[in-house]
Amino acid sequence: MSRLNSLALFVLLLSALIYGIIEWRTASIEQDTLIVDEQRPDFIAEKLQSKIYSKSGQLSHTIEAERMEHYADLEVSYFEAPLYTLYPQKQGKPWKISAQEATLYKDNRVELKRQVLIQATEIDSLIKEIHCKEIVLDLKTNIISSEQAVIVVGRDFTMYGSGLIIDLNTKQMTLTQHERTIYKKHDDS
Known part of the structure; x- marks a missing residue:
């Protein structure tokens, strides 16, 4: 060649x-x-503010978010910096739940992740706030659950543990595993 x-x-x-x-x-x-x-996404909302009402016309919850993306095919919505305000089904003050991100599924279940903060708005509430990494919120029942480590800050105490179930309608809270509680000393002077 x-x-x-x-x-x-x-x-x-x-x-x-x-x-x-x-x-x-x-x-x-x-x-x-x-x-x-x-x-x-099928649509995107910036600076979202939404109010959701129950079938009887009562305010169920509000949602504010920096950004929301809705995917109709997946039947899911993603939120950046969401703030949920949940109103008990009967009487009582609302609770506020914030996080860095959230995912809303078609069954009205919300997964909130990264720096989750649950705050009571009732002034004399025994529990003031709850901190954790992620929670699952059922918007139909107002029940919050988490398998993660949690910090519960109360009127005169701070409680550490993991595994949490809260019914916001009855204000009943269950901590699956309690690690320790630190009580604040009162000054009676």
């Missing part, structure tokens, strides 16, 4: 290799674009 034939064969193989790489990259980019298109 002459040098000219070898050079021509090399150029042909190099061209075929480059063509194959270009076709492979183009197919990969088209596939990535298809995946991105499927993941685009």
